[in-house]
Amino acid sequence: MTILVTGSAGFIGSCFVRQHFENSTEPVVSLDALTYAGHLSTLLPVMNNPAHTFVHANIGDTQVVADILATHKPRAIVNFAAESHVDRSILGPEAFLQTNVMGTFRLLECARAYFETLQGEERPQFRFLHVSTDEVYGTLGKNDPPFAETNAYQPNSPYSASKAASDHLVRAWHHTYGLPVLTTNCSNNYGPYHFPEKLIPLMIMNALQGKPLPVYGDGQQIRDWLFVEDHTRAIARVLEAGTLGETYNIGGWNEKANLDVVNTICAILDDLQPRADGQPYATQIAFVKDRPGHDRRYAIDARKIERELGWKPAETFDTGIRKTVQWYLNNQEWATQVTEQGYREWLEKQYG
Structure with missing residues (x-):
């Protein structure tokens, strides 16, 4: 038995692969295009594992994907591959449509062709698990209930629109062609190996480098924060026991305003590695112009996956x-290495 993991050198995909080999000897073929946010360094702990095969390719390369499926005959495809940063989608949406929409379409078509060749026990065992985001649901008011799996899709950014489109494709390939699919929609992830363009790693690295900590608008945008290792455990559980055609929302039950998150990071750094001048890191906070169409609040109702599959997060936000x-204090060299090419120019363009 084998699993094909796409987007395997990214933040969440690499966590899934590393975690998989902590609990299993089942082979994994991992595929990644190694764009700016994908780095083989995230897979170093498993690169020498004989059960791990890495392929450098895009999910839209149908010949490569078809060859992988024919050669390795996986029992499942877990699709993490995506462009995922809202800010970048606002500046350049086409890459998001190419990867998240057309890439998912081509991957689905390869999976469908492969599925139709399966016989015997292999056919009912096969799964296509698509990893998505809570941003497809749009934004919430302060007192609105959290997003449930039954919420209508109302994406507000090029990124979330492209992910919503991919979710719809997955659903359609299940209902039209009978492809055995599962979909997960997660809240904001954080944890080790997170590329430092997203809020939490950006704040940590800028703080340590004595740079401003850019906070959009008034900093009161609320997100539900999910530790990445909790997320990947949930995905493994959905892959193991999820009901075909169903969607499972995965959240951390940790709603926090962005400004509160930044202040928490500053307080932890004050404790673990104080500034040389004795000043608190919070003095580096700098409010910047809000981004266009910035959703005010996301929150996930994760009761379905707990009720049906017995999963709930092991980490609180504090832990x-x-x-x-x-981790970032211990791995500053990694963060510096992965941000060498074009990163500073992008930050300057984005935050001024």
Whole structure:
């Protein structure tokens, strides 16, 4: 038995692969295009594992994907591959449509062709698990209930629109062609190996480098924060026991305003690695112009996956964020290495 993991060198995909080999000897073929946010360094702990095969390719390369499926005959495809940063989608949406929409379409078509060749026990065992985001649901008011799996899709950014489109494709390939699919929609992830363009790693690295900590608008945008290792455990559980055609929302039950998250990071750094001048890191906070169409609040109702599959997060935000800050303190060389090419120019363009 084998699993094909796409987007395997990214933040969440690499966590899934590393975690898989902590619990299993089942082979994994991992595929990644190694764009700016995908790095083989995230897979170093498993690169020498004989059960791990890495393929450098895009999910839209149908010949490569078809060859992988024919050669390795996986029992499942877990699709993490995606462009995922809202800010970048606003500046350049086409890459998001190419990867998230057309890439998913081509991957589905390869999976469908492969599925139709399966016989005997292999056919009912096969799964296509598509990893998506809570942003497809749009934004919530302060007192609105969290997003449930039954919420209508109302994406507000090029990124979330492209992910919503991919979710719809997955659903359609199940209902039209009978492809055995599962979909997960997660809240904001954080943890080790997170590329430092997203809020939490960006704040940690800028703080340590004595740079401003850019906070959009008034900093009161609320997100539900999910530790990445909790997320990947949930995905493994959905792959194992999820009902075909169903969607499972995965959240951390940790709603926090962005400004509160930044202040928490500053307080942990004050404790673990104080500034040389004795000043608190919070003095580096700098409010910047809000991004266009910035959703005010996301929150996930994760009761379905707990009720049906017995999963719930093991980390609170307090335990998870401290582990994350400590990891970046211990791995500053990694963060510097992965941000060498074009990163500073992008930050300057984005935050001024």
